[in-house]
Amino acid sequence: MSDDSNVAALRWPAGKTLGAQLAHQIEQRIKTGGWQPGHLIGSEAALCETFGVGTAAAREAARILEARGLAVSRRGPGGGLFVSQPDQSLVTDAARRYLSASGVERSDLFEVWLALEQLALAKLAATIDTDGADRLRTLLERERAGHPQTWTELPNVHLEIVRLSGNPVLELFIRVLSELSLHTYGAVSDPRMLMAWLHSRHSEIVEAVIAGDAALAQLHLRRYIEAVKQQDFSPPPIREDT
Known part of the structure; x- marks a missing residue:
């Protein structure tokens, strides 16, 4: 030219x-x-x-x-x-700023987050191997042993689930949605209680995925997201088998 x-x-x-x-x-x-x-x-x-x-x-x-x-x-x-190598954080940071500035309702964020992560759970539960199971359990152990004081210090279990499902588009959006949706975690009076609650809920989801039970994993995710929406971090009721 x-x-x-x-x-x-x-x-x-x-x-x-x-x-x-x-x-x-x-x-x-x-x-x-x-x-x-x-x-x-x-x-x-x-x-x-x-x-x-x-x-x-x-x-x-x-x-x-x-x-x-x-x-x-x-x-x-x-x-x-x-x-240069594309930097995902540039996209996610811009998306967070845009959604925050546009006044989007947190309920809408939770709704989209639930829909997208359910897709990842279904795919991963059908395809997870030993290496994937080990990665998730290692992440849970880091979460338990790290003694975090706020949710931002936690390893992102949701992001790892989506990453293991092999869909980079879902990974991009889950990073934005989960980080925007969970920003209120730091406001609780007892962070230790919250971290223990989070670990228990994450463990339920992960173990269901590893067992290949997509429906149970999705059920745990729905309950988890609903509890976060309501800021209700009490243990779920124990159901007796009939």
């Missing part, structure tokens, strides 16, 4: 700075070219020459791409702008 055609592309859309237009152009090349993390997009001088822009525009484009988690700049010999 000639410099003239590159410059023409960078003049669209109107209203954006030259650096923003260059960032857009490079982002499209990353997507259409299938460039993998570590691919050299170009040095600052090469970007200026290839796209017919000045140093200021090239640096602005690099900052924009880095903020979006698409690229990383490396200084020194052999340096330049490289395609």
Whole structure:
């Protein structure tokens, strides 16, 4: 592609700075070219020459791409702008900020969280192997032995369940939904009681999954989420077999 055609592309859309237009152009090349993390997009001088822009525009484009988690700049010999590994936290942080600012109801968050994690439970209960069971039980042991004071210090059992189910889309949304939904945990007067309650509920869900009983795991999850919605952390009633 000639410099003239590159410059023409960078003049669209109107209203954006030259650096923003260059960032857009490079982002499209990353997507259409299938460039993998570590691919050299170009040095600052090469970007200026290839796209017919000045140093200021090239640096602005690099900052924009880095903020979006698409690229990383490396200084020194052999340096330049490289395609970076996608950072899930950039997406989840943005989603949390958006949902918080939009005034979404917590009841809606719980409803969606329940629906999505139930899908993961059904899939995992049908496919879990010894390694997966060991990972979940190890996580439970970390949860029990870690003596956390707030829920944010706990390993995320829900996220591990979804991760083991093998669906990265569910993993992304469960991370956002669980973290947003559980933000009130820190307000309880007795964190030790809450941590013990959480561990018991997580253990019920995990053991049902390991046993391959998707229906029981989903039932435990529904009761767990309903209790969190109501901020009722008392032990569930013991049912006698009839």
